[in-house]
Amino acid sequence: MSDVEQLRQQMEKQGDLVRELKAARAEKAQVDAQVAVLLALKDKLKIASGGGEAEAPKKKGSGGGEAFVLKVPKGTKDYSPKEMSVRTEIFRTIVSVFEKHGAVTIDTPVFELKEVLVGKYGEDSKLIYDLKDQGGEECSLRYDLTVPFARYVALNKIANIKRYHLAKVYRRDQPAITKGRMREFYQCDFDIAGSYDAMIPDAECVRVAVDVLSQLDVGKFVIKLNHRKILDAIFEVSGVPADKVRAISSAVDKLDKVSWAEVRREMTDEKGLDAAVADRIGEYVQISGNGEVVLAQLQALPELMASTKAQEGVKDMGLFFKYAKIYGILDHVSFDMSLARGLDYYTGVIYEAVLVEENVRPATTEAPAAASTKKSSKKGKGDDEDESQVRVGSIAAGGRYDGLVGMFSSTMHAKGKKTDVPCVGISFGVERIFSLVMARKEKQEIKANRTQVYVISFGDKSENSLLEERMRIAAELWDAGIAAEFAYKLVPRRDAQYDACDKSVIPWAVIIGNTEIDQGVVKIKNMAHKDELEKDGVVVARSLMVAELKQRLQI
Amino acid sequence: MSDVEQLRQQMEKQGDLVRELKAARAEKAQVDAQVAVLLALKDKLKIASGGGEAEAPKKKGSGGGEAFVLKVPKGTKDYSPKEMSVRTEIFRTIVSVFEKHGAVTIDTPVFELKEVLVGKYGEDSKLIYDLKDQGGEECSLRYDLTVPFARYVALNKIANIKRYHLAKVYRRDQPAITKGRMREFYQCDFDIAGSYDAMIPDAECVRVAVDVLSQLDVGKFVIKLNHRKILDAIFEVSGVPADKVRAISSAVDKLDKVSWAEVRREMTDEKGLDAAVADRIGEYVQISGNGEVVLAQLQALPELMASTKAQEGVKDMGLFFKYAKIYGILDHVSFDMSLARGLDYYTGVIYEAVLVEENVRPATTEAPAAASTKKSSKKGKGDDEDESQVRVGSIAAGGRYDGLVGMFSSTMHAKGKKTDVPCVGISFGVERIFSLVMARKEKQEIKANRTQVYVISFGDKSENSLLEERMRIAAELWDAGIAAEFAYKLVPRRDAQYDACDKSVIPWAVIIGNTEIDQGVVKIKNMAHKDELEKDGVVVARSLMVAELKQRLQI
Incomplete structure (x- = not known):
């Protein structure tokens, strides 16, 4: 790599880091320090490239030997043979667990008709990659594997299926160096679709999560659980107006990233919630811990339990913990009222697996400067975990979404009756798992070929x-x-x-x-x-x- | 599926078929017959959908229960669990052969910077899918795996690598029902990059092709071979002006689809080639058959052998057939002056594997009407094969491309010296192989899960x-x-x-x-x-x- 190119890449990474710190509202001193590094790199680059503008790669086409900086698109990466050897092994482990639970696999196109994705991702819809309209249909790259799965079930009129799908998804997000957040990344999904008795497939999805994470040996993890209906009941009895529920829910979802004070400020100042209502929410969302203990705590709250939704949610979770005990996974789960999950389509149990160990290592692509920043801003564990800690820590998530297939069935039959196919599933974020396994393997010799x-x-x-x-x-x-x-x-x-x-x-x-x-x-x-x-x-x-x-x- | 929707899909397929027949300049009677079917479908649809305009699915968004026709984008398909089971098995076989030859695997992003793809595909560049410019870099979906591989080698300054890559590629082509030609499809590529002694890796690539096709048990096949330098010499000594060589070469490349008379007409009428020159080309491109026999034939042509290019090409092919004999693959290869290959980047040996059996079956997605058309238009084997026969028949292709990595190296080093990394490779078109294997398996029970x-x-x-x-x-x-x-x-x-x-x-x-x-x-x-x-x-x-x-x- 030429010096100029190296400098450009360093500068780009440093720029990402600064934007990221600003977005996370980091302390001013910390931001200023990183901006200083950025400016120094800029100066160096000016000198190395013989003066002139240094910010952007110049676009002059590839003919004539003129320089455009050869690279992969922002937020994407190549996988080297050694990395592929590790990735293949991770996939093999994940697939073996999925297949142990009887799942079959399907494949869907990397892009869908734009209409299929519209209205499924709430605020995040702005992150969807659209294809250029070159005459023909309007298409977008898939944002996750869940919506294409629901589309597949609806289109093929499938009544029940247990399927897994390992494939890349696309999000026009700001790539985050410290968090391994990419624009192109793999998801490994396991979902059970079909009308079954309550919580049986739900408990199996969490058992699958425990099996996968145990076999991948990623270190100590905990799976936080909550139930959409209990969360809705909390907002209801706290006095959140119906039209503010989604906005307030998305504020609560940030509790794993920012403090309660900050979330409360967002609720009251930005979203116009009454302070007393916010404080009532604040009391509920602090509740977390062992399943049976939390269930007892909730059942001792007459105001909450007066809500039908709360009763339904608590009944579900009672069953869930009974089954989780049979499956031997109680040690790995925690019932946590602050878990809200961003996506609109969840209707029942929701969960998120997070690493709790100090073994959370930076991604391999990370710049040294970013790594040290991350360490220095790390505060500790629990509800006060800072952003970098938790974001790298979150490695799987999912829940029940009973209405998504029906959204497609209703659009398909102009006059027709709507057919819902209830679904529950779990999605593994493999890039983070990959970074952890790579970091552990780096010292060993990885054989990328199979030559004998x-x-x-x-x-x-x-x-x-x-x-x-x-x-x-x-x-x-x-x-x-x-x-x-x-x-x-x-x-x-x-x-x-x-x-x-x-x-x-x-x-x-x-x-x-x-x-x-x-x-x-x-x-x-x-x-x-x-x-x-x-x-x-x-x-x-x-x-x-x-x-x-x-x-x-x-x- | 509703009647209306079924009709729409049938109509769309029928429309594709008509366009396809027209593009292939099929006989008028045949086109007219299919147009009649299309019009009949149109009428039926008008009745079924209660009158009104029937052509295009209406776009009204997915909200409010209004009908948009739920489907996958044109030219793409879902893979069902049973299909995935067959596809996975095909991939496993292909990978096992690639690994037997010592290859490692890499992965690259599904989209590249637009500049990376520009100027690599000649006329076919119009088929590249661009992403919408949503602020940021201009990107395009990969058109093949060869250019991203060359970009990878250049970017990472790799001197030599033997790599395989199984991944989807994207072409905004007219999907061809009878040919299993899709807009999203898998390629399985094996390439050897590095400066080595002549024809050693080239012969191994063809051996890999023979191993893969034999193990997949796709029926009888033949691998046609030619050499870019010999082809260039033929054009030179026939008197093709330098500025017409690419256009004439691309006309010759159609010889597996249309008759010599048609190719000759294109050369003289459309491309303004002198009739005498065309006739001289006509004599050369008829030469084909056993390697040593063809070599002797060429060497007996003093006019051709006066060309340095022809001498170099003949010397290469002499070595090739010597090595091919050691590798035990002579029975599978044919030296064929009419093989030209469309892409610009080939510089040495080129090859294409075609099925020669009557076991060439339609793709599983094919509509019944299309299948019968295909059968009725089938004429026979050999150089007179019609389009559908040969297109379904072509299942792998490749060649030597010594300049492609250098194109990226030169763009990368503004001042720098250009570093070429010579490459040779083979790409398998898996959709066709998949159709063949699926057709054979349909009667058997395919177990898509692994539940014991x-x-x-x-x-x-x-x-x-x-x-x-x-x-x-x-x-x-x-x-x-x-x-x-x-x-x-x-x-x-x-x-x-x-x-x-x-x-x-x-x-x-x-x-x-x-x-x-x-x-x-x-x-x-x-x-x-x-x-x-x-x-x-x-x-x-x-x-x-x-x-x-x-x-x-x-x-």
């Missing part, structure tokens, strides 16, 4: 190349299902071939020279253990090579 | 539900890594539970009733073979249930 054997030749003369013999051996290995490589050179250097084995962590080598060819043998050498007993390899007849290797590879 | 055990309870009374016991057993099975399901009902019907096993092809059942609970046992029953010896299942102690199942499942 490297075919080496010695003593080649350019007039008497052994290339063809290496090719012949490789073809024989491929035919036998053995993964094999060799140097794509007529006369490769001895060292280069050994280096290739080391670099690609290839466990076995087949070695030939003129002597071996004359005698009709090959040398087989263990490159992984560099076995002292077989330091120079073992010599086997060429005709026994495949059998010998299969035995050593245990295939 | 279904937990059944009998004799539940609503006052004495066995739900919790089923949950307890399922949790125990999950803990042991066994994939298990049960009915999400308090009191499920006996038949419904058996039906669930059959429908999901679940091989084993654990059955409990009040008797079994009292005695501390469970019944284990084979649901797949319905074993006569164990017709009613075997009774085992509850404590031995997991061990017994593991033994039967061989895990």
Whole structure:
């Protein structure tokens, strides 16, 4: 990378960091410090690029050798082979749990008709990526996998399905360096659609979350639970006007990011809520902890329990905790009145899994400056956790959404009767899990290929190349299902071939020279253990090579 | 699906078919027949929808229950669980071959900066999907995986890599019903980048193609080969002016779709080529067949061999066929002067794999009308194959592109020296392979889930539900890594539970009733073979249930 380009990338990251700090209303001193870093980078860049404007990559097309800064779009990233090896392993673990619970998988297009996404995401709709209108239909990139799933269920008139879907989703959000928040990122979703008895699929979704997070070994986590109906009842009995419920709910949802004082200020100053009403809400949303304890606490509040909604929600949660006990997941869950979840479509139980350990590490793409900022602004655990802590911590979320499929069914049948298919599901945010696993693995050697054997030749003369013999051996290995490589050179250097084995962590080598060819043998050498007993390899007849290797590879 | 909606979809497909026939300059009678079908559908739709305009779905947003036709965007499709099961298996086979040849995998964003794609696809650039400019960078969906790969290699300054990438690409093409041509579709690419000795990686790419197509069992196929330099020499010695070479090359590329007479007409009438020049080209492009025979034919043409380019190309192909022989793939390849390949970036060997069997079946999404048209317009094999035959037949293609990475390196280093990384690769068009495999599998039962055990309870009374016991057993099975399901009902019907096993092809059942609970046992029953010896299942102690199942499942 050229100096100029490196500086530009640093500057861009620093700019993101500053915007992010401002958005999070960080302390002025902290913002000023980072702005100073940004200005210093700007100066450096001006010098390095020979003066002139430094902010934006220049767009001059790719012809003629003019510079546009080659990069991936903002908020997206490439995955290297080693990263892909880790990602594939994470996906394999997640899929194995989903399949253990009987789920099938589907795939849907990366873009949907714009109408499908309209009116599903509330305020966040502004983050939807639209395709340019190039003649034809208006389309948008999917924002999540839940709405396309509901569309799929409605379009195909499916009465029940348990499906998983691992795919990328797209949000035109401000990419957040400290939080691993990307514009293109994977979601891994597990959902159960169908009319069933209360809370049975709901409890299984949370069990799936526990299974996945335990098997991925991401550290200690807790799954916060709440119920939309209880939350609605709280707002009702606190005296929130009906037209303010969504706005107030979205303010409460920020309690994992900002203090109660700040949320209260937003409710009263920005959203015009009566101070006494806000204070009543404040008392309710502090309630959290062990399921049965919280249930008892709620049932001891006659004002709240007078609400039918509260009764329904409490009854659901009673069942939920009974089933959660059978599933052995009580240790991992917490019943938390401050959990509100942003999306409009939830109708029942809602949940969010957060990491509670100090093992919350920065994303691998993070700039050093950002990492230190994050650490310095970290305050502690619990309800006072600061933004960076909680945001990196949140790794899965979901809930029940009984009305979403019906929204499509009703639009589909102009005259028709509306058919609801109740759904509940959980979505894993894999980028964060990926960062954690990568951080843990970095010290180890990651083998990105699956090559088992490297075919080496010695003593080649350019007039008497052994290339063809290496090719012949490789073809024989491929035919036998053995993964094999060799140097794509007529006369490769001895060292280069050994280096290739080391670099690609290839466990076995087949070695030939003129002597071996004359005698009709090959040398087989263990490159992984560099076995002292077989330091120079073992010599086997060429005709026994495949059998010998299969035995050593245990295939 | 409502009648109106069904009609609309039929009409849309029929419209596509008509446009397609026109574009392919089909016989007038054939076009007229399909237009008549279209008009009849239009009339039907007018009646069904109660008169009024019938062409386009009305856009009224999704609110208020107004009808917009719920569907996926044109040229895209959903994959059902059974289709996904088949697709996953195809991918697994392809990946296993790629990994057998030592490839690692990477991932790149689904969209790239617009500048990255500009100037790479010639005339086809008009098919690129752009994202709407919503403030920020201008981006486009990837058109293939080759250009993003070259961008990745340049951006990360990689000197050599052998990588595979399975991902969706996007083309705003007219979706072609008869050809399985989609706007969103998967490509499976294998590429070798790096400076190596001539034709070694090239021959391996074709070996990879043979391995993949053989293992997927798609029927008889042939891989047509040619060399860009030989083709350029042919145009040169035939007397094509330098500024017409690309246009003439793209006309020749149509020889697998239309007759020589038609291509000749395009060259002379549309592209203003001298008739004598066209005739000279005509003689060259007829040459095809066995590699060594064609090489000898070319070498016997002094006019052609006077060209340095032809000499270089012939030398390359000589090496290629030598290596292809060692790799045991000569039976699958044909050296064909009429293969031109559309894309600009190829610089050396080019190839395309086509099916030659009558097993070329229509895509599963195809409408019946389209299928019969396709069959009736099918003429035969060889160079006279009609469009539908060849297009469905083409299932993989690729070649050498030595300049593409350099295009990015030069844009990256404003002052810098240009670094070329020579590349060669192959891309599999999976939708077509998928259609073939699906068509073959349709009669068989496809198990889309991996559930091993279904937990059944009998004799539940609503006052004495066995739900919790089923949950307890399922949790125990999950803990042991066994994939298990049960009915999400308090009191499920006996038949419904058996039906669930059959429908999901679940091989084993654990059955409990009040008797079994009292005695501390469970019944284990084979649901797949319905074993006569164990017709009613075997009774085992509850404590031995997991061990017994593991033994039967061989895990």
